[in-house]
Amino acid sequence: MSSGWIKKDLKQLADKALLRKLRRVASMQGPEIEVDGQWVLNFCSNNYLGLAQDPRVIRAAAVAARKWGASAGSSRLIAGNLGIFQELERDLAAFKCYSSALLMNSGYQANVGIIPALVGEDDVVFSDEYNHASLIDGMRLSKARIVIYRHIDREDLEDKLASEDSGKGRRLIVTESLFSMDGDIAPLREIISMAWEHNCLTLVDEAHATGVLGKEGRGVLEYFNLRDEVDISLGTMGKAMGSFGAFACSSKALRDYMINHTRSLIFSTGLNPPALGAAKTALKIIQTEPARRKNLKENIVYLKGKLSGIGVSVSPDPVPIIPVIIGDAERTMKLCEELLGRGIFVQGIRPPSVPEGTSRLRITVSSEHTRNQMDELASALKAIL
């Protein structure tokens, strides 16, 4: 078979400055990492609390491997449901104030599995226009009718809920809580009351908020003084929790339902014990060391102050994701390379991760960055912009 189309596709991507390449990172995560042979300041990881490189978390991964082995060996529904799953699910449910939690292999797998379990051909899902690709893919796979509402726009959601009738079908509202590429927050309180009024299920993806927002780190639900008011609250363990995997918090009945209908759970090997052990210890640290969240918040305030001082527009929300919108994809990647040349790594984000014409440098800050490092970022940005 001719492979001309592959080269043609790659060339087209390159011509539009949309070609993606894997960079080689030769060190563990942290405020400084070695990228493509150069030590740089890392301002683009989601490791918000520095737990990916915490010696206690690393040790817990090793201890879990020694006790439970390197692999779950099969799907959790076959022979893979090791005791450590139950221990961690109990801890996660308690942490999130839900009656139960169900561990899933990753946030991506959770979303592409759970949404099609909840809705199908005769149903409607209401989706924020900036929802993560994993949520979009889950909705597409479900074959439900997808109604997109404007980003965090409660009036538009209200209009669509009122005008889109699903007949006898089910209705589901899907949103991120803290948006991964924009660093803004969904109006969950209003969304929850609209869901009640219009008879909808709610699935809220707290991937970036878990461990970060709220006094205890429960996420945006806690930030708005809510508890278990959404039907499914999804958390992931690859970001602030410094490990890998995801979990869906829900009622016990919904958990039983998901176990029976979520294909990405049923037909995939369970998470490996090191990931579970690391997450279990990371969760304990999140719950017992609020100083990390306090440091993070101070860093967010400090960095946003610095950036606003050099003319970058920033939101007042206490969130560690700060987009610097550039617009053009080519210019964004050029600026990204210029920053790397100055020893600073901020990844450029282009379509299809973000809408056409809104390419950006997406800065993330962690509890571990020093003021000096943030000063360096601000002065490098000032120089290149």
Ligand SMILES: *Cc1c(COP(=O)(O)O)cnc(C)c1O
């Ligand atoms: C990162 C992310 C995911 C995917 O989670 P993984 O565990 O990395 O697969 C899902 N949803 C949102 C909103 C995310 O930011």
